[in-house]
Amino acid sequence: MRETRLWSLHILVIPIIAVLLGMHLAIMHYAPVFYGMSVDKAREYATMLERGKSVAQLVIYMLLLVAGLYHGLYGLRGILRELPLTPTMVKVVDVGIILFGLFIFALGTYVTWWTFNAKLGG
Amino acid sequence: MTDMTTTPREITFRVRRYNPDVDIVPHWDEYRLHVHDGMTVLEALHQLKAEQTPTLAYRSSCRMGVCGSCGMFINDLPMLACQTQVLHLNTDIVTVAPLPNYPNVKDLVPNLEPLIQKHAAIKPFIIHTNSQEIDEPTGEFIQTPDERESISQFTHCIKCGLCLAACPTVATDPLFLGPQALAQAYRYSADNRDCGLKERLAAIDVFHGPYQCHMAGACSQACPKGVDPAFAIQLLKRTLVLDSIGFGKKKSSLAKVMPLADVVKQIEEFAPPPRTVGK
Numbered sequence: 001m002r003e004t005r006l007w008s009l010h011i012l013v014i015p016i017i018a019v020l021l022g023m024h025l026a027i028m029h030y031a032p033v034f035y036g037m038s039v040d041k042a043r044e045y046a047t048m049l050e051r052g053k054s055v056a057q058l059v060i061y062m063l064l065l066v067a068g069l070y071h072g073l074y075g076l077r078g079i080l081r082e083l084p085l086t087p088t089m090v091k092v093v094d095v096g097i098i099l100f101g102l103f104i105f106a107l108g109t110y111v112t113w114w115t116f117n118a119k120l121g122g
Numbered sequence: 123m124t125d126m127t128t129t130p131r132e133i134t135f136r137v138r139r140y141n142p143d144v145d146i147v148p149h150w151d152e153y154r155l156h157v158h159d160g161m162t163v164l165e166a167l168h169q170l171k172a173e174q175t176p177t178l179a180y181r182s183s184c185r186m187g188v189c190g191s192c193g194m195f196i197n198d199l200p201m202l203a204c205q206t207q208v209l210h211l212n213t214d215i216v217t218v219a220p221l222p223n224y225p226n227v228k229d230l231v232p233n234l235e236p237l238i239q240k241h242a243a244i245k246p247f248i249i250h251t252n253s254q255e256i257d258e259p260t261g262e263f264i265q266t267p268d269e270r271e272s273i274s275q276f277t278h279c280i281k282c283g284l285c286l287a288a289c290p291t292v293a294t295d296p297l298f299l300g301p302q303a304l305a306q307a308y309r310y311s312a313d314n315r316d317c318g319l320k321e322r323l324a325a326i327d328v329f330h331g332p333y334q335c336h337m338a339g340a341c342s343q344a345c346p347k348g349v350d351p352a353f354a355i356q357l358l359k360r361t362l363v364l365d366s367i368g369f370g371k372k373k374s375s376l377a378k379v380m381p382l383a384d385v386v387k388q389i390e391e392f393a394p395p396p397r398t399v400g401k
Contacts, residue, residue: 002323004362007333081329082295 010074013067020064027051052115065108073101127209130158135170137178138219139229148226150217151175157208163218164192164203167230180230187346190282194230195219200287202346221287223296236296237283240303243325246310249318263315276309276354278347285341285351297330301341301351304332308358319365332358 026034031042041047051057080093132154140148153170164182171178182192185204192203196218197211208216224232250256250263285301286292292300299307307326311319326332332355341351364370 002327002366003329003331003333004327004359004366007359008363008366078334082291082334084296 006074010071013071016063016067017071020060020067023060024064027057049115049118052112052118058112058116061112062109065105065112069101069105069108073097127207127212128159129209130156131209131214133157133166133208134215135166136215136217137167137170137175137230138217139178140220140226141177141228159209161208162204163194163196163201163206163208163216166208166216167203167218178230179228188280190280190346193221193232193282193284193287195221195287200284200344202282202284205346221283223287223289223292224283232283232287234283237281237286237300237302240299241281241306244299244303244307244310245318245322245325246303246306248310248313248316249321250315251317265314269314273309273312275349276305276312276351278349279306279309279345280347282346284344284346285349288340288344290338290340291334291336295330295334298334299326299331301335301355304335304358305349305351305354308354308361311361312357319361319370323362326358327362332362 028042029039031037031039035042037047077093077097080097081090085093133156135153135155136150137153138148139145139151153174155166155170155174157166162185164185167178167180167182171180180192180194180203182204183189184191187202187205190202193200194203195201196203196206197213197216200221203218218230220226220230221232224234224236227233279302281302283302285305289298289301291298304326307322310316311322335352335355337352337356339352342349342353345351361370
């Protein structure tokens, strides 16, 4: 793929991350302000499971996962590719980062989906 | 109070010497020279070579900041030796070394091969899709003053290589195309007579292309001709992004050809008045 498209996407996800991260902060860290709930209560296991059952929560965290992973791993690739690497090592870095990203995405998806379907009190 | 930038005095020149036939690593030699007002570093090197160290190797040609041959690392900054007055450096010790980020051939002579290779890779010439018009021209390609102005500063590049020597990204990533090549890639791609952006993509739309620029701006500060390569790189990014989403400038070759007949007509219009004396 053309580097321009990869870089453009890297820049485009910045506002998405800013909005979604703002939502995450509102839900988790500013719960007293937005939900009238103490921070400790907002972080409780039961509260998280309850919150995780909403479709909005599922969408917000899945999007944040994808956007954050892409932005972060593209940046990491940029740092690693600046090192004096052989062509083989360049391929290892590119493929390794894609595989690592897919693994974290699968793990994050599993946790989010599991939370969405979890039975309270079970 | 004495103006130190014009007072003639003895200056110590610390020159980095390296002869690959003899030296394993470079070393520094010191020379004392009486410097007068207006004397450039290049003139000082000429005098040192004539009077004190005939084996000193450095490049120079035009002595007026046009050819770009005498790029050197003077007091830890890349500069043209012919444009740098010794007393204006305002120091009693002047260090002179070859340009960094290039292999060293001998003494103050850098190997500019990386510059040339990167410059050639971006196809630094007008690329036209109308090959018939190129082979058998029927006219000239029009460029308005405004179109010329939009790329004007980037045409002033003299390929001295100072920008690559100043670039911190080139220092850590030798494969980075660098400010000179990227600025020229923009200069030609933005030229209204050029249709070659697609042909240049293979060289510039890569990891080591414009997106690797860390925007330090050192290239623009180093350029002796006032070119702003850092700005050109940002403009190149915009060009590439617009092109990648299908909003690039559409260039039609035929629309820009002014028939030769019209050119001749114009020349006649601006011809001198008829002779009235010596008929």
